[in-house]
Amino acid sequence: MDIKFTAEEQAFREEVRAFLKAKLPKDLSEKIRTHRQLTKDDIIRWQKILYEQGWGAPGWPKQFGGTGWSPIQKAIFAEECALAHAPGQLPFGLSMVAPVIMAFGNDVQKERFLPRILSADDWWCQGYSEPGAGSDLASLKTRAERDGDHYIVNGQKTWTTLGQHADWMFCLVRTDPNVKKQEGISFLLIDMKTPGITVRPIQLLDGSREVNEVFLENVRVPVENLVGEENKGWTYAKFLLGHERSGIAGVGTNKAELRRLKEIASTEMKNGRPLIEDPAFRARVARLEIELEALEMTDLRVLAAVQQGTSPGPEASMLKIKGTEIRQELYNLIRQASGPQALAYQPEAIEDPEADYIGPEYALTAAPVYFNNRKITIYGGSNEIQKNIISKMILGL
Amino acid sequence: MDFSLTDEQRMLQDTVERLVADQYGFEERRGYMKHPQGFDPAIWGQMAELGLLGVPFSEEVGGFGGGAVETMLVMEAFGKGLVLEPYVASVLTAGALIADAGSDAQKSEILEALVGGELRLAFAHTEADNRYSETLVSTGAEKQGGGYALTGEKVAVLHGDSADKLVITARTAGEADDAQGLSVFLVDADAKGVTVTGYPTNDGLRAANVKLDGVQVGADALIGEEGQTAELIRLTLDRGAFAVCAEAVGAMSKACDITLEYIKQRKQFGVPIGTFQSIQHRMVEMRIALEQARSATMKAAARLQDGTADERRKAVSAAKVQVGEGGQFVAEWGVQLHGGIGMTEEYNLPHYAKRLVMIDHQFGDVDHHLNRFSAMMDMPESA
Ligand SMILES: Cc1cc2nc3c(=O)[nH]c(=O)nc-3n(C[C@H](O)[C@H](O)[C@H](O)COP(=O)(O)OP(=O)(O)OC[C@H]3O[C@@H](n4cnc5c(N)ncnc54)[C@H](O)[C@@H]3O)c2cc1C
Numbered sequence: 001m002d003i004k005f006t007a008e009e010q011a012f013r014e015e016v017r018a019f020l021k022a023k024l025p026k027d028l029s030e031k032i033r034t035h036r037q038l039t040k041d042d043i044i045r046w047q048k049i050l051y052e053q054g055w056g057a058p059g060w061p062k063q064f065g066g067t068g069w070s071p072i073q074k075a076i077f078a079e080e081c082a083l084a085h086a087p088g089q090l091p092f093g094l095s096m097v098a099p100v101i102m103a104f105g106n107d108v109q110k111e112r113f114l115p116r117i118l119s120a121d122d123w124w125c126q127g128y129s130e131p132g133a134g135s136d137l138a139s140l141k142t143r144a145e146r147d148g149d150h151y152i153v154n155g156q157k158t159w160t161t162l163g164q165h166a167d168w169m170f171c172l173v174r175t176d177p178n179v180k181k182q183e184g185i186s187f188l189l190i191d192m193k194t195p196g197i198t199v200r201p202i203q204l205l206d207g208s209r210e211v212n213e214v215f216l217e218n219v220r221v222p223v224e225n226l227v228g229e230e231n232k233g234w235t236y237a238k239f240l241l242g243h244e245r246s247g248i249a250g251v252g253t254n255k256a257e258l259r260r261l262k263e264i265a266s267t268e269m270k271n272g273r274p275l276i277e278d279p280a281f282r283a284r285v286a287r288l289e290i291e292l293e294a295l296e297m298t299d300l301r302v303l304a305a306v307q308q309g310t311s312p313g314p315e316a317s318m319l320k321i322k323g324t325e326i327r328q329e330l331y332n333l334i335r336q337a338s339g340p341q342a343l344a345y346q347p348e349a350i351e352d353p354e355a356d357y358i359g360p361e362y363a364l365t366a367a368p369v370y371f372n373n374r375k376i377t378i379y380g381g382s383n384e385i386q387k388n389i390i391s392k393m394i395l396g397l
Numbered sequence: 398m399d400f401s402l403t404d405e406q407r408m409l410q411d412t413v414e415r416l417v418a419d420q421y422g423f424e425e426r427r428g429y430m431k432h433p434q435g436f437d438p439a440i441w442g443q444m445a446e447l448g449l450l451g452v453p454f455s456e457e458v459g460g461f462g463g464g465a466v467e468t469m470l471v472m473e474a475f476g477k478g479l480v481l482e483p484y485v486a487s488v489l490t491a492g493a494l495i496a497d498a499g500s501d502a503q504k505s506e507i508l509e510a511l512v513g514g515e516l517r518l519a520f521a522h523t524e525a526d527n528r529y530s531e532t533l534v535s536t537g538a539e540k541q542g543g544g545y546a547l548t549g550e551k552v553a554v555l556h557g558d559s560a561d562k563l564v565i566t567a568r569t570a571g572e573a574d575d576a577q578g579l580s581v582f583l584v585d586a587d588a589k590g591v592t593v594t595g596y597p598t599n600d601g602l603r604a605a606n607v608k609l610d611g612v613q614v615g616a617d618a619l620i621g622e623e624g625q626t627a628e629l630i631r632l633t634l635d636r637g638a639f640a641v642c643a644e645a646v647g648a649m650s651k652a653c654d655i656t657l658e659y660i661k662q663r664k665q666f667g668v669p670i671g672t673f674q675s676i677q678h679r680m681v682e683m684r685i686a687l688e689q690a691r692s693a694t695m696k697a698a699a700r701l702q703d704g705t706a707d708e709r710r711k712a713v714s715a716a717k718v719q720v721g722e723g724g725q726f727v728a729e730w731g732v733q734l735h736g737g738i739g740m741t742e743e744y745n746l747p748h749y750a751k752r753l754v755m756i757d758h759q760f761g762d763v764d765h766h767l768n769r770f771s772a773m774m775d776m777p778e779s780a
């Protein structure tokens with residue numbers, strides 16, 4: 001057993017650090033550090049900087065313009081980005097639809113879509129969930145009927161993250177209603193400018209506007225936008241889930257937030273002393289750090305196995321559960337640390353980094369970020385569903 | 398042992414519950430929030446007409462003469478409707494403090510108008526660096542002429558921006574955390590040198606920061622004895638803590654009802670999600686948290702009514718811990734069991750969740766009250 005990084009991996013870490021120091025715009029890192037909202041342009045700007053460096057797609061093979069990095073390198077990159085407060089890369093194109101196109105798409109689709117994902121010229125959103133199909137995704141009802149060279153799509157998608165900015169949506173649709181529910185689903189790429197598409201924003205409990213309902217009414221989608229074979233969409237979706245999960249533990253982000261929690265608790269005063277000196281609070285921070293250290297090792301164990309060729313199976317479910325629980329507890333403690341001043345709700349200042357606000361900077365976003373992050377145990381396969389997977393696949397129950 | 402209510406108490410409960418049921422639909426509440434004060438003054442007027450603004454006050458000033466049980470009944474019903482009105486600020490903290498310690502002149506000037514709905518108060522104690530402390534007060538009151546000059550800043554003053562008068566804690570002597578030297582003043586919100594900056598809170602209520610810049614008040618602005626009000630402040634904060642505990646019990650019970658209804662009706666995999674045992678057990682735990690919070694709040698009511706100061710403090714802290722942890726548990730699992738819909742502004746459950754979580758930021762959080770309780774915990778003689 002040797003749990004140190006190799007010299008090459010260390011050198012790689014230094015290279016990533018130097019790049020971030022030179023190229024990460026201060027206004028973006030400041031927004032991330034203080035949990036402000038990113039604009040569409042912010043996210044595109046950062047993707048283009050990475051793209052110019054040749055690091056636009058850490059997860060892709062070299063032949064498509066990716067980095068070809070090893071799993072450990074990808075983890076190092078993600079961690080350094082998080083610690084430097086770099087914006088996250090938009091996952092929908094890069095790590096959700098692209099792997100499916102690479103594996104199952106035709107050459108025309110690869111040439112048409114992949115480069116524009118890499119360069120952030122196309123913004124993608126994920127059209128899976130429907131009002132009646134959440135955890136039970138395979139029961140989705142949105143219909144696609146063949147009409148000559150087109151599919152006519154009718155139905156409704158919901159919870160579509162950042163769909164308001166999207167140029168394209170990858171979508172699961174029902175092409176055969178007369179077979180077992182998993183067997184009649186297809187994977188379609190839909191241009192969001194097509195007539196018949198209406199996007200309605202859904203406001204979340206913290207006031208943010210990041211999800212949408214997408215209504216599809218007689219939307220004509222060219223048959224060439226079908227990925228792979230008709231009625232094989234469920235297989236592709238399951239393949240995608242494997243990809244959605246690499247980096248799912250969010251160790252880097254959790255470390256960055258732990259650091260922030262410690263800073264806040266050193267600033268906030270309790271009975272005339274910094275809060276972090278309160279033994280009860282300090283013990284809770286320590287408990288969380290112990291959990292996070294263990295999660296980091298679990299994550300590295302899985303990565304090392306992947307590096308040796310095993311694919312991350314149900315273990316990824318464990319990483320998702322623990323990673324999200326730790327993240328939620330971090331935001332919980334940040335909220336609690338902020339004390340009475342966390343009461344104030346000042347959405348204008350969260351959106352506009354130039355706007356005035358009252359109270360300390362950390363209290364501004366403490367409660368909204370805590371509330372917003374209740375989502376992470378719901379989406380991407382809820383934690384209950386992840387536990388069902390573990391009990392079935394690992395425990396054989 | 399008798400946990401039943403008297404006829405009078407039951408009538409009071411009916412009155413408040415009817416008001417909430419008739420006037421506090423979820424959509425109506427959304428409308429009330431748009432008023433600049435953050436609540437509908439017409440409902441405040443109705444509360445006055447129904448006698449609710451006088452519940453804890455003596456009959457002499459037009460009140461109902463109620464105790465902590467009556468307060469609990471009102472606040473629990475308010476919690477079910479997520480009522481926005483400044484009842485805790487005006488009536489249960491600032492108002493009750495004047496009823497306790499005010500001069501006859503202050504009582505007759507303030508309380509009758511308060512009970513009648515013509516005047517509103519707020520209790521200004523919290524400061525940026527005092528967190529939840531009862532006695533750590535830096536706002537100073539210096540003797541000047543026949544009166545005082547107040548300087549300092551109060552934060553997170555609940556409903557401070559709709560109050561006509563502020564009840565402000567300030568130090569007339571002593572240092573930092575001394576219990577001695579704490580005084581309480583009654584100050585007009587529009588007095589010279591007072592700057593009130595109001596804002597909405599994360600749970601849809603309102604609060605304000607109050608800046609005091611050499612605010613001149615007469616000797617008659619003092620409530621209670623100069624420098625001797627630490628216990629009065631503690632009692633007032635305990636009343637506030639108790640009030641939001643009872644409100645939380647109402648909000649928890651409503652959040653449990655909404656969630657129970659939802660898991661019976663939401664189908665995934667062809668069956669209601671309430672048929673999954675992991676969901677059933679979680680729902681059961683939510684109900685247990687509710688009952689524990691309710692019991693602790695009832696005990697606090699009893700101790701507020703007839704206990705010693707120490708007994709009261711212990712019971713209020715116990716209730717605030719149960720409510721802080723249990724309320725957060727119900728809030729978080731209520732959202733989780735709903736899935737995506739539980740995350741939305743459009744739906745009612747998340748608003749209960751927000752209130753339940755933010756209650757822990759008022760009148761002392763779980764850590765504060767755990768600390769206070771453990772300092773007073775009974776120990777065996779052998780220890
Ligand atoms: C902020 C946010 C962003 C999202 N972004 C996207 C997006 O971009 N694209 C997209 O397609 N979708 C997106 N989703 C949707 C997300 O994937 C779904 O919310 C999720 O699959 C859960 O479905 P549901 O909301 O319908 O809840 P339900 O499936 O109705 O679940 C309700 C509750 O029941 C539990 N449950 C369900 N089945 C079981 C079971 N068998 N055993 C035990 N418990 C069970 C769940 O865990 C949950 O607690 C997003 C959701 C949110 C909240």
